[in-house]
Amino acid sequence: MKKIMFGVIAVVAVLLAIFGRDLVDLYRLQNYITTSAEAYQTDRGNWPHLTDACTGCHGNKGNSLNSLYPSLAGQPAAYLSAQLRSFASGQRVASNMGPLAMTLSHDDIDLLANFYARQPTSADASFAPDEGLREKGKQLVQTRGCVACHGEQLMGHDAFPRLAAQGHDYLLTQLNAFANGERNDPSGAMKAIAAALSPDERKAIATYLAALTPQHK
Amino acid sequence: MGIKSSIDAPPDLKRRQLLKLAGASAAVGTIGLNIGLANATDALLKDSSDDVLDVVIIGAGLAGLTAARDLHMAGCQSLLVLEARDRVGGRTLNHDLGSGYISEVGGQWIGPGQTAVADLARELEVGTFPSFYEGDTVILGGDGRVAVDLKGTFGTDETVAAKLSELSRDVPSAAPWKSPRAAELDKLSAGEWLAQQNIKPEDRAGWNASFLLTCGVTPAKMGFLHFLSMINSAGCEYMRLDSIKDSAQGTRIVGGSQILSSKMAELLGDKVRLSCPVRKIADWNRDIVRVQTDQGEIRARRVIMAIHPALCQRLQFDPPLPEGRAALQRAWPAHSPARKTAMVYPRPFWRDKGLNGHIIQVDGPIIWAYDNSPPNGEIGVINAFVLNAAAPADPEAAKRVQTEIYARALGDEALNPVSYHDHDWAQFDPWTITCVSPIPPGFWSTHGEALRPPCGNLFWSGTETADIWAGYMDGAVRAGHHSALQVLNALRRA
Incomplete structure (x- = not known):
């Protein structure tokens, strides 16, 4: 990789000297396209690939930069496949996801779940938490037993999702949906926990979780 | 009543x-x-x-x-x-820019063969004018950039387009499932068909963008039968569906489509x-x-x-x-909620540099940006389709991301917009769930x-x-x- 980068810099310098800015920019564009096409082939396979369908709403390789849309990167495969199946059956209601999940075969679901589960997670750099809320959220997360299911680092495992560094607005929407019965989990634990929290407490928890730095597994 | x-x-x-x-x-x-x-x-x-x-x-x-x-x-x-x-x-909506100007937030273009909406506009005494496309389109990817005159198109490979046009003759727009080749074509995704066409790496971003804009999904989840029925609507001419000049993106409505x-x-x-x-x-x-x-x-x-x-x-x-x-x-299918933004400048400054204000970005967040200024270019407006998750939800942060991209594409004047408008149709109201319909393989047969x-x-x-x-x-x-x-x-x- 370093060798390639050095090569690029050397070529760019020569082009800049002889032809100027425009040609350098063109060379860089071609270089970017070649590199990203190779990376695509390694990560996903032949273009166009099924995994492209999620990019618009869930971000490049499942890392959403928009707090309203959940990140899929690093979510446990079992969680992702369970959610896709529950969107398809209508058990989890989401107008956008329902019909899309219905088109996926068992193999498609496995492929998508495994692909996104193995993508590295990144923190949402644009999120600026309110410190008071974050502190309050931290205490609530410790006292309400979140780590029992979601793991010590809140990175999720098996059917329990990663919460660390998930989008703030998405987390809050889901906590509210559990609290008012719009979303249900198999054990009913989330409903019980969320319903026992005040709206401000749910906000504090979402703030704390969204501001966490994801721990790489 | x-x-x-x-x-x-x-x-x-x-x-x-x-x-x-x-x-x-x-x-x-x-x-x-x-x-x-x-x-x-x-x-x-x-x-x-x-x-x-x-x-x-x-x-x-x-x-x-x-x-x-x-x-x-x-x-x-x-x-x-x-x-x-x-x-x-x-799904049509005018955003008021003040001083009598608007920018369209939803559906906005009409084109050749779209006689019903054109007639309605005439009956309602609403005028039309051509989309602005003269000059170079800027293509961005990584730290690379090129400005190229696409002559009012999206730079589509016309041999692939011609094959699609030909195939569309067998797929009636009114009832794709009645095509004599429905059984065979409805099994395929558009992506499976494209995979057989030896599309060059440099053309993939263009096809991805076209599918996202026209079909509402990337090629692998778009039903090929439905895609062909859309081309059939365009008089069996792919370039009339998915281009700018003489195409379904070629004409705008004076006063904005919501009028x-x-x-x-x-x-x-x-x-x-x-x-x-x-x-x-x-x-x-x-x-x-x-x-x-x-x-x-x-x-x-x-x-x-x-x-x-x-x-x-x-x-x-x-x-x-x-x-x-x-x-x-x-x-x-209801998973195509477009996010559309408008960046407003005192003038369409890019036109002076031989640029048409159009930007295609490989790997986003911009899918396609374009000059959406009023008919006589009295003010400058760059509209963009943005990947929903590739720019922050906060409009101020999203505006910064986009001005930086526009500055690289069009020049530093882009860093100082007069105003910005950001509309994610999935979030704005509960009554617009989605935009166009990415009908998947097998849907019409069932x-x-x-x-x-x-x-x-x-x-x-x-x-x-x-x-x-x-x-x-x-x-x-x-x-x-x-x-x-x-x-x-x-x-x-x-």
Whole structure:
């Protein structure tokens, strides 16, 4: 990789000297396209690939930069496949996801779940938490037993999702949906926990979780 | 409204009930007569309460308002258009930039062969003007950049386009499932077909962008049969579907696309009821349909459903809809909520540099940005389709991300916009779930026959039901005309 980068810099310098800015920019564009096409082939396979369908709403390789849309990167495969199946059956209601999940075969679901589960997670750099809320959220997360299911680092495992560094607005929407019965989990634990929290407490928890730095597994 | 309909109704009503009575008794003798009498008595009781309308139209978008306008012009006064939002226009929306300028937030273009919407514009005395595309388009990727004159196209490989055009001849836009090659083509995704075409790496971003914009999904999840039916709508010319010059993105509407709906609503006056979401439709299989809204129950003989199938899916139907229609609504794709932004500058400064203000970015967040300035370029507007998750939800942060991209593409003047507008259709209101329809492989073979047949007194409309240009503004106007004819005929026969 370093060798390639050095090569690029050397070529760019020569082009800049002889032809100027425009040609350098063109060379860089071609270089970017070649590199990203190779990376695509390694990560996903032949273009166009099924995994492209999620990019618009869930971000490049499942890392959403928009707090309203959940990140899929690093979510446990079992969680992702369970959610896709529950969107398809209508058990989890989401107008956008329902019909899309219905088109996926068992193999498609496995492929998508495994692909996104193995993508590295990144923190949402644009999120600026309110410190008071974050502190309050931290205490609530410790006292309400979140780590029992979601793991010590809140990175999720098996059917329990990663919460660390998930989008703030998405987390809050889901906590509210559990609290008012719009979303249900198999054990009913989330409903019980969320319903026992005040709206401000749910906000504090979402703030704390969204501001966490994801721990790489 | 109720008073007006009761004044207009009696002679016509009496005639209809007599006809019904006569028909029933003549056809099936005593039993029929009894049932006929019972029905007629039932109808009389309900009708005498003054408030049964001939037609209720659900949805004040282009389709619903076109239907209402046609009915109004045909002399039907007993009608009401119900709209859930506090505005008309559906998936067309003007954003007011001040000083009399607007930028379109939703559907905005018309093109060759889109004669229904073009005629409507002329009838409403609304002008049109060409989209701006003269000059170089900038393509960005990583830290690379190139400016190239695409001559009013998206730089599509025309040999691939020609193959698609040819294939589309076999797929009728009105009923893709009736194509002689439906069985074979409906198994494929557009992506599976493209994978056989040796698309070069440098062309992939262009195809991805085209599919996202035109179909609402990347190629691997787009049904090939439906994709071909869209090309068929464009007169079997791919470049008429997916280009700018002489294409479906080639012409804009003076005053913005929402003006068509606003003008029709003005004509209809208090027959359009805003902020009136429908929650439940009962007795759709009986003479009088009961439409339950947040503003109370409204009863009508015929109902035009001028809303997206995914919105139909949110309503309660009592009795439940027939399984075929219910399955179609449940499966109708709704995962294409566009996020559209507008960056406003004092002038379209890029034009002076030989640039057309169009930007295609490999790997986003910009899918496609374009010059959306008013007809004479008095101010500069760059509109963009943005990948929903690739820019922050916070508009200020999203604005910074985009000005930096525009500065690289168009120059440092781009860093100082006058204003910015950001509209994610998935988030803004609950009444626009999605945009265009990425119909997946196999959908038409399973659900095609359930698309249009009315269910009892419910008539399915909306652009998704159009026989040409389904999914476009033109399709909405066509669907509106069609459903108005259907209900007029149904009322005549009643």
